[in-house]
Amino acid sequence: MQDRPRRDTFLPFSRPMIGEEEIAGVVDTLRSGWITTGPRAARFEEELAAFNEVPRCLALLSATTGLELSLSALGIGEGDEVITTAHTFVCTVSNVVLRGAVPVLVDIEPDTMNLDAERIEERITPRTKAILPVHYGGLPCRMERIWEISRRHGLAVVEDAAHTMGARYAGRRIGSDPRSAFSVYSFHPNKNLTTIEGGAIAFHDLRHEAHLKLQRFHGIARGAGTPYPEGSPLYDVPTPGRKSNFTDVQAAVGLAQLPKLDGFAARRRELARLYLSLLSEVPEVELPADGDAEREHCWNLFVLRNRPEATGLSRDELTAALKAENVGTGIHWQGLFSFSFYRDYFERHPEGLPKDGLPHAARTTENLMSLPLFPALTEEDVLDVVSAVRRVVAAGRRRARG
Numbered sequence: 255m256q257d258r259p260r261r262d263t264f265l266p267f268s269r270p271m272i273g274e275e276e277i278a279g280v281v282d283t284l285r286s287g288w289i290t291t292g293p294r295a296a297r298f299e300e301e302l303a304a305f306n307e308v309p310r311c312l313a314l315l316s317a318t319t320g321l322e323l324s325l326s327a328l329g330i331g332e333g334d335e336v337i338t339t340a341h342t343f344v345c346t347v348s349n350v351v352l353r354g355a356v357p358v359l360v361d362i363e364p365d366t367m368n369l370d371a372e373r374i375e376e377r378i379t380p381r382t383k384a385i386l387p388v389h390y391g392g393l394p395c396r397m398e399r400i401w402e403i404s405r406r407h408g409l410a411v412v413e414d415a416a417h418t419m420g421a422r423y424a425g426r427r428i429g430s431d432p433r434s435a436f437s438v439y440s441f442h443p444n445k446n447l448t449t450i451e452g453g454a455i456a457f458h459d460l461r462h463e464a465h466l467k468l469q470r471f472h473g474i475a476r477g478a479g480t481p482y483p484e485g486s487p488l489y490d491v492p493t494p495g496r497k498s499n500f501t502d503v504q505a506a507v508g509l510a511q512l513p514k515l516d517g518f519a520a521r522r523r524e525l526a527r528l529y530l531s532l533l534s535e536v537p538e539v540e541l542p543a544d545g546d547a548e549r550e551h552c553w554n555l556f557v558l559r560n561r562p563e564a565t566g567l568s569r570d571e572l573t574a575a576l577k578a579e580n581v582g583t584g585i586h587w588q589g590l591f592s593f594s595f596y597r598d599y600f601e602r603h604p605e606g607l608p609k610d611g612l613p614h615a616a617r618t619t620e621n622l623m624s625l626p627l628f629p630a631l632t633e634e635d636v637l638d639v640v641s642a643v644r645r646v647v648a649a650g651r652r653r654a655r656g
């Protein structure tokens with residue numbers, strides 16, 4: 255490939271895809287007189303469930319709340335353990351801690367960066383209640399193996415599907431297999447589908463519905479979002495609850511996004527494969543794994559890993575040099591042990607850590623960076639990014655040679 259010169263405009267690593275349909279939907283909602291949880295939120299939930307091939311989806315303020323409510327619906331609390339990946343956004347683990355349970359970390363597969371299903375069983379104890387896999391960057395975990403372990407040991411599975419709304423595992427949408435009790439999607443602006451902020455829980459056992467609905471809205475036992483005059487102004491509160499409902503304004507954005515989601519994912523795949531092909535000529539960096547026939551990748555993130563011994567650069571030097579080339583990057587994520595709370599927490603809860611440590615997660619978190627990837631990216635943008643990576647790596651190597 256012919257290297258391109260430095261960009262003269264900054265390219266962010268992510269940008270939400272907001273079109274005229276989203277804007278018109280929001281304006282209509284604002285004009286409708288009902289802007290919080292109401293008829294549009296209900297319609298979004300129905301369309302979301304149909305799209306994801308699940309009996310029920312409940313929309314919420316965030317995926318973070320979705321994870322918390324899933325664990326609470328399973329009755330997970332003090333004295334319990336939840337097996338999860340060592341490489342995730344902090345909220346996956348924090349939700350377990352907030353329930354009073356202990357997150358038991360498992361190292362990742364070095365190629366996919368997803369939790370290594372082969373290391374789950376050795377971490378199961380009589381306290382284990384659930385397995386909480388995260389489909390990192392849009393690549394589904396090896397779910398068949400995880401379900402097989404969960405069945406044998408009587409454990410619930412909650413999928414952190416923050417990155418994988420719309421991806422398929424074994425030909426079916428993530429969340430659609432009833433062997434997982436709950437799957438939780440995020441609609442944060444960096445995700446494949448956004449509702450500004452927002453999330454949803456997909457589930458199969460409708461006995462959970464009442465608990466989830468009470469918990470997302472003050473414990474109020476009446477359809478939250480039933481506009482007067484149809485609803486009654488009176489209600490009961492059978493339990494204390496949170497406030498994490500989803501507004502009609504968010505729903506208007508989501509309803510416009512949903513029909514476009516498969517197209518977004520297809521474009522992300524095209525761009526990711528262009529990156530994979532062009533960057534295969536830069537052996538100083540490690541490329542992310544693609545999906546396969548079983549695990550369809552929806553490429554929420556394109557995560558490159560620096561090989562410091564080959565580039566002569568630390569990850570932070572590399573991303574700073576890319577920024578000087580007008581190429582933005584993200585860090586998904588800082589390791590848990592970079593956070594003061596978790597350094598201290600795992601000192602007090604060594605049962606949360608494997609005896610042989612978390613070498614793959616540690617190396618990954620030190621070296622990773624997310625390159626720009628969103629459906630509006632052009633082929634020229636990708637060429638700009640790859641040219642910048644090549645220049646920065648070549649300069650690092652020259653410096654290392656002295």
Ligand SMILES: Cc1ncc(COP(=O)(O)O)c(C=O)c1O
Nearest residue numbers: 316317318343416440441442453
């Ligand atoms: C793996 C993972 N889980 C959960 C979340 C939380 O999503 P939200 O911001 O919707 O709460 C994120 C957010 O980026 C995430 O990356």
